[in-house]
Amino acid sequence: MGHAKVPDPKEEFLGRLLRHYITDAWRDQAVRERLSWYYSVLRDLRPSKFLICKEVACEDDPGLMTEAQLWREHGRLRLEFLNRLREFREGEIPSERSQNPQFSFLDVKVELLNRILRKCVFCEWRCKVDRVEGEREGACHLGSTARVATFFRHFGEEPPLVDRHGSGTIFFTSCTFRCVMCQNWDISQDPDAGAPVSPGNLSLIIRSLRGEGAANINFVGGEPTPNLHIILEALNLTSVNVPILWNSNMYLTREAMQILADVVDIWLPDFKWGNDRCALKYSRIVRYFEVVSRNHAIAHENGDMIVRHLVMPGHVECCTKPILGWVAENCPRALVNVMSQYRPEHFVLREPEKYREIARCPSTQEIGEAYAYADQLGLVWKPVS
Numbered sequence: 061m062g063h064a065k066v067p068d069p070k071e072e073f074l075g076r077l078l079r080h081y082i083t084d085a086w087r088d089q090a091v092r093e094r095l096s097w098y099y100s101v102l103r104d105l106r107p108s109k110f111l112i113c114k115e116v117a118c119e120d121d122p123g124l125m126t127e128a129q130l131w132r133e134h135g136r137l138r139l140e141f142l143n144r145l146r147e148f149r150e151g152e153i154p155s156e157r158s159q160n161p162q163f164s165f166l167d168v169k170v171e172l173l174n175r176i177l178r179k180c181v182f183c184e185w186r187c188k189v190d191r192v193e194g195e196r197e198g199a200c201h202l203g204s205t206a207r208v209a210t211f212f213r214h215f216g217e218e219p220p221l222v223d224r225h226g227s228g229t230i231f232f233t234s235c236t237f238r239c240v241m242c243q244n245w246d247i248s249q250d251p252d253a254g255a256p257v258s259p260g261n262l263s264l265i266i267r268s269l270r271g272e273g274a275a276n277i278n279f280v281g282g283e284p285t286p287n288l289h290i291i292l293e294a295l296n297l298t299s300v301n302v303p304i305l306w307n308s309n310m311y312l313t314r315e316a317m318q319i320l321a322d323v324v325d326i327w328l329p330d331f332k333w334g335n336d337r338c339a340l341k342y343s344r345i346v347r348y349f350e351v352v353s354r355n356h357a358i359a360h361e362n363g364d365m366i367v368r369h370l371v372m373p374g375h376v377e378c379c380t381k382p383i384l385g386w387v388a389e390n391c392p393r394a395l396v397n398v399m400s401q402y403r404p405e406h407f408v409l410r411e412p413e414k415y416r417e418i419a420r421c422p423s424t425q426e427i428g429e430a431y432a433y434a435d436q437l438g439l440v441w442k443p444v445s
């Protein structure tokens with residue numbers, strides 16, 4: 061993973077102090093335009109997408125449908141959902157707002173996820189294990205229970221995500237990647253870290269974070285993807301309005317993306333490797349570029365987005381430039397965080413000889429080259445980097 065690092069208290073304090081001096085991110089016109097949906101939910105001017113999903117009525121009990129029927133119903137209800145979303149975007153309040161239908165579009169999504177859990181294909185490992193029966197042989201080593209390592213209002217994220225009172229960040233344990241330089245390896249590589257959370261507990265956490273003023277709910281890890289079924293069930297129990305943020309390695313399957321795309325208000329995807337060779341060597345993952353670029357394109361079609369790219373030492377030509385080029389061409393509305401803070405961690409720190417090429421921080425020249433290339437491509441990166 062390369063997302064939100066669990067900070068130590070000293071770093072957290074310094075982060076707060078720093079935020080105090082940061083100019084209001086919303087004064088930037090490009091930020092306002094590109095994150096306009098997220099901003100409107102953050103300020104309670106629009107309902108979060110998951111709340112709109114809950115208004116779209118399903119005529120029959122999803123629990124009685126076959127999986128094929130569920131997918132058909134999902135496709136049908138999605139058209140109605142997109143209609144409502146468009147009306148909200150255009151500033152209209154839909155004339156027929158069905159409050160609390162007996163069964164909703166979100167119920168269909170939850171039911172689909174519970175069926176998929178029996179032969180899990182949440183991510184492109186496509187393990188097909190029965191996680192309901194407690195099989196933990198998948199690459200994430202998780203059964204059906206979600207575990208949370210910690211949660212708090214995080215002040216170290218990008219300024220629009222922190223806003224005034226921090227990003228309501230929830231760290232799930234385990235991951236679908238095995239990055240040799242993982243900065244949160246203690247929670248990402250230990251599926252038994254943290255404590256189990258039920259959908260009801262998770263909903264309580266969401267409500268309490270928003271009650272404290274959190275700008276958004278930031279699902280991260282480890283990786284949130286294996287916990288998709290608990291996350292959507294928790295949202296189904298939640299009525300408080302809050303932007304939903306997906307902070308992920310983006311290795312989800314197309315099926316999982318289809319279900320998730322309608323509930324995420326702002327995406328915070330991590331685009332790490334510019335080719336499959338580097339991905340396999342350092343994250344132990346196959347088909348990286350194809351899967352992750354496909355999902356970035358789906359996310360871009362479906363919401364506001366800040367792409368994170370961590371500049372790795374010795375990887376400007378093979379990773380940074382191809383990624384920035386791809387984002388400029390395929391996700392023109394995205395803001396891009398070109399991150400300079402890489403430092404050796406986990407295996408790279410313990411076995412620097414083995415990973416000599418990434419056992420150092422990126423040089424000032426490498427970071428400068430990444431910034432210059434982002435400028436050359438016309439990317440908007442400064443307000444969030």
Ligand code: SF4
Pocket residue numbers: 180181182183184185186187188189198199200201202236285286
């Ligand atoms: S979430 Fe991914 S890694 Fe975990 S069991 Fe499902 S397909 Fe496998």
